[in-house]
Amino acid sequence: MDEIVFHLKVPLEGTNSDFIMDAISTCLPSALLLLLLVFTFILGMRKRKLIAGTITLVVCCLSVGTAVQGAYNLYTELDVKEYLDKQKTESMFIQDNYVDPRNTIISFPEQKRNLVYIFLESMENTFMSKEQGGGFGYDCIPELTDIALKYTNFSNTDKLGGGYPSAGSTWTMGGIFAQTSGLPIKNITGSENLNVTLGNQGGFSSMAYNLEDILAEEGYNQCFLIGSDATFGGRKAYFESHGKCNIWDYNTAKELGYIDSDYYVWWGYEDKKLFTYAQEQLMNLSQQEEPFNLTMLTVDTHFEDGYVCEYCGNEFGDNQYANVMACSSRQVSEFIQWIQQQPFYENTTIVLCGDHLTMDSDFCEGLDDYERGVYNAFINLPEGLDTTYEKTHYRELSTMDMFPTTLAALGVQIEGDRLALGVNLFSDTETLAEKYGRDGLDEGLLAKSTFYEMLINDIEE
Structure with missing residues (x-):
């Protein structure tokens, strides 16, 4: 429900029209055909008024009944009753567990490390083989599996695994917000005195002090790179509201002549172009004196079934989504290998994380029976960072924990190892998912919180 309400409030510019057309093509033809058949039948029986009237009455009753049943299914599927009930009762959960980054001592090393953060669209550890900790009898993402094995992966099991997207972070903007601010996106019930800014085009929760804000304070040059229209879902407003971040999206590529003005595939342009443009951005950023943060979001693996580009193979036959996942795995791995060959890699940490399931x-x-998790991997960590088995495995973690953990991966010391609702996973500090359990954490996040509403809407008190 939070996702639906959120998208009703934020700009829908840049939405892939294929999904809308799929819905129309699935529902409309059968509905029109049925209407035509019923109308023709009633018209043919018009001389028999009793029969025609009876049929009309039955059809009307069935139509109303079907509509009611559809509404009930939607009501049940989205747990609307529970959602509405939670909006009525004030909870102190978020306020009691929130650690304000503005009031926390955050100490950077003398030589600041660069950051490359890649949000992998819909990427799960589930896509690995059971042998490695995944859910399938085969491995859709062998290169990403090898990366997780070779470097640092935080897992909920004794094998490779991941975190879970807590309530309010189960879609792309929710995942980005959670991983960079340590907070969920919740629907704002608010009051007449609340100036709702969450997701509007003029700003996006600037009081929610986030990763980009912290890096900006330390002099980082920052860029957010995506192959779709950044306006969609409030992404542009969010990154422009935090850390003086440069936005490089589908529209930028058109304006600068990287693609033709009428070029459009999938959500804008495909990932093979994204990684090419990312290489150019990294070369430009690395030539500056200041450290940099390049944040990216892939798109080819979005639902439904993903986008098949010219690099995609046919390893899994008719299973298009598996083929697209395999293609994405190869492209990410090749991009990582390219970075590792560059002079700036020595002082650069790379973070890979799925945005949601x-x-x-x-x-x-x-x-x-399989507990699905969001993929994560940390590459080229600074010396001295504790990555013992006890810290990286058998952990209950949510994607909100990525916020302080990413800073720690840059060699940053965080007082108390907590920021917002996230916990530094390189520490022994208990995460909120470990403290309350997944269900307990979600219940606390879903409940009404005036503290959250004021924080998220930039009310300083």
């Missing part, structure tokens, strides 16, 4: 409708069917 896949929304593909049927790809993970039959995995009910």
Whole structure:
């Protein structure tokens, strides 16, 4: 419900029209055909008024009944009752557990490390083989599996694994917000005195002091690079509201002549172009005296079934989504290898993390007994960072924990190892998911919080 309400409030510019057309093509033809058949039948029986009237009455009753049933299914599927109930009762959960980054001592090393943060669209550890900790009998993402094995992966099991997207972070903007600010996105019930700024085009929760704000204070040059319209979902407003971040999106590529003005595939331009443009951005950033943060978001693996580019193979036959996942894995790995060959790599930390679990409708069917998790990997960590098995495995973690953990991966010391609702996973500090359990954490996040509403809407008190 929070996701639906959020998207009703934020700009929908840049939405992939394929999803809308799929919905129309699925529903409209059958509805029109049924209407035509019923109308033709009633018209043919018009001389028999009793029969025609009875049929009309039955059809009307069935139509109303179907509409009511559809509304009830939606009501049940989205747990609307529970959602509304939680909006009525004030909870202190967020306020009691929130650690304000503005009031926390955050100490950077003398030589500041660069950051490359890649949000991998819909990427799960689930796509690995069971042998490595995944949910399938085969490995869709062998290169990403090897990266997680070779470097640091935080897992909920004794094998490779990941964190879970807590309530309010189960879609792309929710995932980005959680991983960079340590907070969920919640629907604002508010009052007449609340100036709702969450997701509007003029700003996006500037009081939620985030990763980009902290890096900006330390003099970092920052760029957010995506292959779609950044306006969609409030992403442009968010990154422009934090850390003086340069936005480089689909529209930028058109304006600068990287792609033709009428070029459009999938959500804008595909990932093969994204990684090419990212290389150029990194070369430009690395030539500056200041440290840099390049944050990227891939798109080819978005639902439904992903985008098949010219690099995609046919390893999994008719399973298009698996083929797209495999293609994405190869492209990310090649991009990482390119970075590792550059002079700036020595002082650069790379973070890979899925933005949320896949929304593909049927790809993970039959995995009910498997606890799905969001993929993560930390590459080229500074010396002295504790990555012992006890810290990286058997952990209950949410994507909100990525906020302080990313800073720690840059060699930053954080007083208390907590920021917002996130916990530094390189420490022994208990995460909120470990303290309250996943269900307990979600319940606390979903409940009404005036503290959250004021924080998220830039009310300083």
